[in-house]
Amino acid sequence: MNFSDAFSPSNLKFLAEGFLVTLEVAFIAIILSFIVGCVVGTLRYTKLKVVSPILxxxxxxxxxxxxxxxxxxxxxxxPEIGIKMGVFTSAVVALTIFEGAMIAEIVRSGLNSIPKGQIEAGRASGLSYTQTLWHIVLPQALRRMVPPLVSQFISLLKDTSLAVIISLPELMHNVQIVSAQHPNIVFPILILAAVAYFTVNYILSIISKRFESKFV
Structure with a gap:
């Protein structure tokens, strides 16, 4: 176990490139899954006759x-049905679909947590159902959703490591390559990867707590 060899400039550069890919995939997937989750969760909340049950x-x-x-x-x-995507796009799409379903439940639960009297009051004041949902219910629900949403985003960042199975050149993929080339530095390399994940996720958890104390 040699820390000086593990933290050589070439290794650090290679791992940093992998972590950058991890962050890129996570960032794009977070945005897309949040949009998908909000749309699907809201549509489920509205209980439309055909759309809501299917979703x-x-x-x-x-x-x-x-x-x-x-x-x-x-x-x-x-690809067998003609939809071909690169490794990066496949990882983003998979994470968006999977995490979008999780976020949809968070959004639906958040909307359900708002008393029905809020909707009745909005309708009584002359607002349409959509206006009531957008201006009254959704802003209140979003405040309650912040902690579980950030927790889900943290899970998404960690889940990017599973994309190593399709050879996405993210952090754990590059960790495997370095470890295979230099078996004597596996421990420090894994410690470095753990510190990278922990740092970003810890920052997200701090942001979550600040939002929670401010809005909830």
Missing amino acids: GVCVQIIRNLPLLLVLFFTFFAL
Whole structure:
């Protein structure tokens, strides 16, 4: 175990490149999954006759599948029906689908936590159902959603490591390569990867606590 060899400039540069890919995938997937989750969660909350039950089934199916299976599906199965994507895009799509289903439940639960009297008051004041939802219910619900949403985003960042299975050149992929080339520095390399993940996730958890204390 040699820390000086593990933390050589070339190794640090290679691992930093991998971590940058991890952050890029996580950032894009967080934005897309949040949009998908908000739309799906809101549509489920509205209980539309046809749309809501179908979305409910889709969400329950995805939530009960392992993310690894979703990754395999987007990278290996979709090309068989003519939908071909690169490794980076496949990872983003898989994470967006999987995490979007999780966030949809958070959004639906957050909306359900708002008393129905709020909607009745909004309608009584002359607002339409959509206006009431947008101006009264959703702002209150979002404040309650902050802690679970940030927790889900932290999980998403950690879940990017599963994309190593489809050879996405993210942090853990590059950790594997360095470890295979230099078996004597596996321990310090893994410690370095752990510190990288911990730092970003700890920052997100601090942000979550500040939002929680401010808005909830």
